[in-house]
Amino acid sequence: MNLDCRVGITLLAMTEIESRMTQTRIVIVGGGFGGFSVARRLVRSSVSNRIAVTIVDPSSASVYTPWLYEVASGGILDDSLRGDLVRATDIMLDRFSGIRFRRCAMQSIDPVMRNVVCADGSAIPYDICVLAVGSVSHDFGIPGAKQFATDLKRTSDALMIRTELSNIMQDTSAKQRRIVIAGAGANGTEFAAECASTIRALEKRGALSARSVEVMLIDSGNEPLKMLSPFLRKKTQARLRDLGVVLRMNTALANVAEHSVGLKRIVKGVPAEKIETVSCEYCVTALGVKMPEIVASLPFERHPKGRILVDDALRTLEYRDIFVLGDAAYVKEGKYPDPQTAQVAVEQSIVVARNIVAMVTKRPVLPYRQRASWDILIALGGKYAVGRALGVPIWGYTAYILRRFVDARYFFSVLPWRSAFIRVVKGVAVYGKNETP
Ligand SMILES: Cc1cc2nc3c(=O)[nH]c(=O)nc-3n(C[C@H](O)[C@H](O)[C@H](O)COP(=O)(O)OP(=O)(O)OC[C@H]3O[C@@H](n4cnc5c(N)ncnc54)[C@H](O)[C@@H]3O)c2cc1C
Known part of the structure; x- marks a missing residue:
């Protein structure tokens, strides 16, 4: 290798180290609907080269819970389907370039030193932290x-x-x-x-x-x-x-x-x-x-039912560099209690990702706007569902198709196009085996 080439490589390495040192460290605790969605939006945002995104989660998969009932009752007498059933719901968190994944459970947060402390004793430093730990049964x-x-x-x-x-x-x-x-x-x-x-x-x-x-x-x-x-x-x-x-x-x-x-x-x-x-x-x-037990030990004000109180930009009331979203968040000044659903977590992830970009680019954060009512679609066995879309009641096969469309929309919003397509097709095929009209 000639000298010019070696100098070139050294300079490149130094630029890489420098850029890592100046990158804003975003640590997302919980890689479910809210956390994973924030991470995916950030690595595709205009500031992707100025941030380092880490997801911390004890589970290696982000689970598409709306399909769990299908896994629980799918291909009951055919065990060869087991793998396919799981592959459709579980999005493996360590497969995405631009997102670092730490498989561990958060034990506490030190908001003064700006560390997420894991159950194994390690500390992960952050500049901006996102809490998306969901709820437990x-x-x-x-x-x-x-x-x-x-x-x-x-x-x-x-x-x-x-x-x-x-x-x-x-x-x-x-x-x-x-x-x-x-x-x-x-x-x-x-x-x-x-x-x-x-x-x-x-x-x-x-x-x-x-x-x-x-x-x-x-x-x-x-x-x-x-x-x-x-x-x-x-x-x-x-x-x-x-x-x-x-x-x-x-x-x-x-x-x-x-x-x-x-x-x-x-x-x-x-x-x-x-x-x-x-x-x-x-x-x-x-x-x-209900809230996971760990939430009660965090140094944030909570709603009587345990959810963490947040301001209208979805930050804790105490620390402006800590966002909370999804099942664990409760908007203090909100007009309504947000339902604990994936829809809300995903909607809030858009706001959190946008506000993190605003913080990185030193622009003002924007508020999350609550909705008085949310669309809802509930599958009722086979190719039948009931619910409300744009406020209009809907049921039967049409509602079932719409529900499949909603599933697809989620995958296309967070996954690369090809893998979203494969997942949707595979999911519909494997779950379809259960269904009678
Ligand atoms: C069977 C079922 C079906 C559902 N169907 C629907 C539906 O059809 N439509 C809908 O809108 N909603 C549905 N929901 C609700 C929806 O799943 C939740 O509202 C949504 O997952 C909340 O998103 P979240 O990001 O807050 O938490 P989650 O998606 O639950 O993610 C929380 C993540 O945090 C991780 N975590 C927990 N503790 C720690 C810790 N200490 N350290 C690090 N990570 C941690 C967990 O491992 C998990 O990955 C369903 C729920 C269930 C259980």
Whole structure:
């Protein structure tokens, strides 16, 4: 190698080191909907060469939770589909150029020294920190729930549920089998409908004896999907009835045991003393979410329900270099409590990414504008969904197609075009195997 060439390479290396030293360090804690979306927007932004983006997460995948119900009930009798099911939902965080990934859990934040401290004791220095740690499932301390029921939050939960369902379906004894799903909000209702739809599809193919597995959906309220209009709630009930889902409304889950659940009837808002024991092969809980314990130990003001209070630019009230978004954030001066949904996390990620670019370029940050109402689309087994799009009620096959379009839109917004396309096609193909019209 001649001298000129060596000098050239040395200069290049020095420029690289210098640019790294002057780069703004953005550390994103949590690589789920909000965190991953901020990271992807930043590395494609106008300041991409002036920033160093690191995601810190104990999980190596950003999970597309809206498809978890499909993983939990997909290809039940065909284990060769397992890999494809997971590949469609899990976006591996270490595959993106421009984003550094540290696989560890944040233990604390030192906002004075500007460090994110990990469970392994290491400290990651930041100039701007983004907290997007999401939420965890709430079991309300129901006896036996932790031990004998499964909640649907991560891909590993979905796979565990799928294995259990597969065992139940392959049990050839003649006895009536039952799956209890507690919580008739969006997640519980979607899963109950898909589970029943899978069972009906297997029965049609002669793989199961007719109606031999019952799906029971219970809730302390008087109807599933209370967030929908009366008209759409009626549609939902009709669809669930068609799929053979047994609805037990005004009923609270009192306890869970190995092969049974205890149920309490609720009369005029008050749970009865008496507990009815109902036998079941498996119980899945979808009772709601709460904040991860780590959030309570962080030095930020919190809403009474645990979410971190943020200003209208989505920064903590105490530190202007720490943003919070998604399930963990609560806008202090907001008109409404934002729902804890992926839609909100993604919408907020646009604002956070834009504000980080503004900070790097020394421009003023802009406010996040809340919405009074959000579109919602809930899959109800097979090629059927219900919901609201642009405020208009929508149901049936049209709603199902729109829901698939929303899935695709997310992947195209965060992934390179080719990999988004492959994921959408593969997802629709592998999940489509479950579906009967
Ligand atoms: C089964 C299911 C179905 C859903 N379906 C829909 C739907 O159809 N539409 C919709 O809008 N919403 C849906 N949601 C809600 C949606 O998933 C959440 O609202 C959304 O994921 C919140 O985004 P987030 O970025 O705040 O958190 P998440 O996406 O949950 O990401 C949080 C990340 O933080 C990481 N993390 C946690 N603790 C730490 C720590 N200490 N250190 C580092 N990292 C940490 C986690 O590993 C995770 O990767 C669904 C949720 C579930 C469970």
